[in-house]
Amino acid sequence: MRVLVLGAGVVGTAAAYFLNEAGHEVTVVERQPGAGLETSFANGGIVSAYAARPWAHPEVPRMLVKWFGREDAPYLFRLRPDLAQWRWAVQFLRQCTTARFERAQQVSLRLSTYSYDCFRALREKEGIDYDGRAEGVLHLYRDARSLDAAYAYETRMADQRFHPERLDRDAMLETEPALQQTADQFAGALYFPQDESGDAHKFTAGLAAAAATRGVTFRYGETVTRLSGDRRGVTGAETDKGAIEADAVVMSLGSYSPRFLRRLGVRVPIYPLKGYSVTIPTTGYNGAPTRAVHDGHRRIVMSRLGDRLRCAGTAELDGHNATIRADRANATLDAAMAVFPSGGDRGKAERWIGFRPMTPDCLPVIGRTSVPGLYMDTGHGSTGWTYASGSGRIIADIVSGRDPGIDMAGLTPDRF
Ligand SMILES: Cc1cc2nc3c(=O)[nH]c(=O)nc-3n(C[C@H](O)[C@H](O)[C@H](O)COP(=O)(O)OP(=O)(O)OC[C@H]3O[C@@H](n4cnc5c(N)ncnc54)[C@H](O)[C@@H]3O)c2cc1C
Numbered sequence: 001m002r003v004l005v006l007g008a009g010v011v012g013t014a015a016a017y018f019l020n021e022a023g024h025e026v027t028v029v030e031r032q033p034g035a036g037l038e039t040s041f042a043n044g045g046i047v048s049a050y051a052a053r054p055w056a057h058p059e060v061p062r063m064l065v066k067w068f069g070r071e072d073a074p075y076l077f078r079l080r081p082d083l084a085q086w087r088w089a090v091q092f093l094r095q096c097t098t099a100r101f102e103r104a105q106q107v108s109l110r111l112s113t114y115s116y117d118c119f120r121a122l123r124e125k126e127g128i129d130y131d132g133r134a135e136g137v138l139h140l141y142r143d144a145r146s147l148d149a150a151y152a153y154e155t156r157m158a159d160q161r162f163h164p165e166r167l168d169r170d171a172m173l174e175t176e177p178a179l180q181q182t183a184d185q186f187a188g189a190l191y192f193p194q195d196e197s198g199d200a201h202k203f204t205a206g207l208a209a210a211a212a213t214r215g216v217t218f219r220y221g222e223t224v225t226r227l228s229g230d231r232r233g234v235t236g237a238e239t240d241k242g243a244i245e246a247d248a249v250v251m252s253l254g255s256y257s258p259r260f261l262r263r264l265g266v267r268v269p270i271y272p273l274k275g276y277s278v279t280i281p282t283t284g285y286n287g288a289p290t291r292a293v294h295d296g297h298r299r300i301v302m303s304r305l306g307d308r309l310r311c312a313g314t315a316e317l318d319g320h321n322a323t324i325r326a327d328r329a330n331a332t333l334d335a336a337m338a339v340f341p342s343g344g345d346r347g348k349a350e351r352w353i354g355f356r357p358m359t360p361d362c363l364p365v366i367g368r369t370s371v372p373g374l375y376m377d378t379g380h381g382s383t384g385w386t387y388a389s390g391s392g393r394i395i396a397d398i399v400s401g402r403d404p405g406i407d408m409a410g411l412t413p414d415r416f
Pocket of ligand 1: 006007009010011029030031032035036037038039040041042043044045046047048222223224225252253254255256274275276277301312313353354357378379380383384385386387
């Protein structure tokens, strides 16, 4: 089958790889000059096998009220005259109940563990160099009560694989000595030994190169303008360079996906949730962590990528406003330096923003749409690198008419 994948972020690239492996003739259209240059470029760097959690959490509404009007708020809703944004915000807030969060968490874990196996197999098969570290992720807690509560919550799950290790302060320091300077801020940590980290852009570029070697055609520097066909069936796509015919089209345009689907009557509530990262060179500094670290209080993640420290966080609902605001980028930088004061050269920090393609339930949309020939593999939100290998494999199975071998409840387009 001729399959057209729209978008070469980490999600579209993984889909293209597995579609090729399934024996299809695959073409990828990407407006950038290479793969992984938009949201997949400088993310937090975590591949979370067992600690992926939906962001629509019961605590979020309280946090929004607490931080209301503050520019350094970790979650900032800049409401604008945009019906899609308001509708998304209402749907997201409705998702913030304990029951809905826990249901979404089960789906997330189902996908992240499946994806983790696909990711590891892919990594081993292709030998991609992406500054990867399979050394686990530490989640820091400020006081014993919140550490105990988090541990009790995490170990409620029947499946022992999901249980983290509870580390008191000494054990935390033994696991990550770079926390020495600021250890007194923390009571301890939960340690998820299977979680990993690395550079998502390097991974995506490496995977695209591997896919190209295996026969996938990447049409870089080409912008999709519309899908061809109508509600009775999709026949390809039109781009600024002409029409491309295909038997199947996989939508992986991240946060830009909904605008192309609307004309064919397919509605999916994906909204851009802007996030910031800063990347600090570590050469000459001896205080950078080797393991990835999540500071839930400051709402940031920090990953060591070779001789760089990547720090990412914050969520801003402001459409596709790509402005890099100094105050918000600096809040992320300050938060990282408060944990690792000699972790790197803050004067040389590189600031970046990306648009997480977020659904209200914080789960991706994978599968067949109501339009024959049109498939979706998009909406991966805050966890796109984690889910990408699994969702790529799933969509390849679905396009090929095969059972993906994973329960798809909670992931398909028809849930909206
Ligand atoms: C600050 C931040 C931190 C994050 N941290 C993590 C993390 O630690 N772990 C994790 O798993 N996830 C993380 N994420 C989420 C993850 O980065 C995303 O979910 C993922 O990158 C989404 O990939 P994608 O391929 O769907 O989107 P994208 O990477 O945005 O890919 C979509 C592609 O479509 C292309 N495109 C768009 N429109 C057109 C058009 N008209 N024509 C042609 N091409 C087009 C774009 O150029 C782009 O390359 C983070 C995100 C952010 C913002």
